[in-house]
Amino acid sequence: MATIEDVAKAAGVSASTVSYVLSGKRSISAPTRRRVEQAIATLGYRPHAGARALASARTEVIGLTIPLRSGIDVPVIMQFAGGVVTRAREHSHDVLLLTQDDLEGLERATNGSMVDALVVMDVEADDARIPILTRSRQPSVLVGLPRDASGLSCVDLDFEAAGRLAAQHLSELGHRQVAMLGAPPEVVDRHTSYVDRVMRGFAEGAPDHGLDAKVVSCPGAPAEVARVVDELLAEAPGTSGLFVHNERALPHVLSSLREAGRSVPGDVSVIALCPEDVALAQQVPMTAIDLPASTIGSLAVDMVMARLDGGQHAETRLLTPVLTTRGSTARH
């Protein structure tokens, strides 16, 4: 591989001059710059990332932790990761992939100076990673809301408001008896922050709007979804409004309802909380609160970058949920 010395020789300048051409940190005369750029192009030179990191204490890489475990809504994660990677590139950074529960990996990435900053997904209320992040030199932004976020940036959809919004909307449509189908039990038990928050928002918002509400968790497998729906309809036959926060279960909820002889939206209004494309991919285009995963990913990167080069302070940003009416809800 060509080194900066090779380029310097080819351009008839010193290595430092090449470096300054690359970084723009000192002024370089137009002819010199041209010669250097020419040499770089013909040699196909790329700076050695390690050498650069060593000398400058900057890696131009950000770490991203993603969950690989069960019960997760995969498309949401992919959209989120896509948003992160895309925006990171726009800030000329690459992305190092870490997995959720690899604490050692986090240490390696931070203390080993593999990354300049971190984006951490799917944060739990008392997340084991938080102490590591707090201690680390690199800024980080959490996606989700831990119990104690002191000194850390957070970003997320305002899931509690989303829960309330769903309740309010069902109320405005004239429903009185409603229910929420949430994440699978195993996810609920982990107390991943957003899961808790939606449920709380819905459960607390419903009575405020005069609703009689049930909240149940819901597995993803078709047979189990059917069972949950059947049980629900048996216990509360008057249920006419449903709020579903579970991508995998969503299609099966719709077919279970149909199978139970309840039409959507004729007999039952259904509101989903999911990405737009998922809402549109159902048998009935869903009235839904958008889960703007890609946007959140981009935003997370913007925030972490601002802290990197702006010295910006830690902040928490919650996006206001937006509900779009489509074909799965009707006045009651």
Next chain:
Amino acid sequence: MATIEDVAKAAGVSASTVSYVLSGKRSISAPTRRRVEQAIATLGYRPHAGARALASARTEVIGLTIPLRSGIDVPVIMQFAGGVVTRAREHSHDVLLLTQDDLEGLERATNGSMVDALVVMDVEADDARIPILTRSRQPSVLVGLPRDASGLSCVDLDFEAAGRLAAQHLSELGHRQVAMLGAPPEVVDRHTSYVDRVMRGFAEGAPDHGLDAKVVSCPGAPAEVARVVDELLAEAPGTSGLFVHNERALPHVLSSLREAGRSVPGDVSVIALCPEDVALAQQVPMTAIDLPASTIGSLAVDMVMARLDGGQHAETRLLTPVLTTRGSTARH
């Protein structure tokens, strides 16, 4: 951050000794090793990745390119990526995430010595990345089969055999008129290698088994799936066997059939080509050819590692497809 010098001082040895303790490349007496390890633990020392890469010409990172574009079966990719990351960790490597069409990123990663090796997903017949990979110093393995793979390792499910297998199975069940619903048109047009290969396998295998077969591409949106299915049933009303290679469309294919008054598997047998969990998540548990994405990911990493430290030669490995009979097929 603590450096290797700090550790050396704390342990009363030289830096090189610490290095040898870490790498195990020279023998170290038990007491010395103990003191060094103790110092490392109390200081929380982690070697600086950049410095290490610079001195050793090894980064302990592998690059992974994943597709973020439209029409892609997201869960498959996630499973694949999960397999790669998990196995990479077992080889004590981290993973740098690159996106499909970021050629500049590929150059940066390889020529810039950011990675030791590469795993490239979703390879097209004439993939623009192949010349870069061939030129690069690092070994790489492609997931998929390009037209010309000289000097590069490849691994994939034997999609052509999968297509043939589906045809054979439908034939054995007694079907005579069958059809394949493939990937969305935009994906087919890209000539992603596996898409072409399944279609070819099915189209060529069907006549061998005395089948009358149609092959059509299929969008993912519910309304469009319904249209495609209806058209198919109109043109070839005798169709009693279906082979579906399109995860997103799969649930809608099943409901479209039902809506058209054809029961599964009573009137129509349906075979899917998808991961096992997707097959099980349908309304009817699907007879399916498994797409072992996670396994392929692990294997890709194993292959690339073998080349890294074994000097192993480039090789191509195609996994034999396995069909599992479940509830969506019946004798005809």
Next chain:
DNA sequence: ATATCAATTCGAAGCGCTTCGACGCGGCAG
């Protein structure tokens, strides 16, 4: 007692880059 050897450990060089201080040079004001 001396030569030899294996087992450990050390010192120094060097990986490729950034960055700081210094230098040379032409143009300007005095």
Next chain:
DNA sequence: CTGCCGCGTCGAAGCGCTTCGAATTGATAT
């Protein structure tokens, strides 16, 4: 004509680690 200033460039130091050859030591062989 002299002194300054600023622009453009260079040289050297140093980032933290690995690795090679060499040095030290105690033990074994002669």
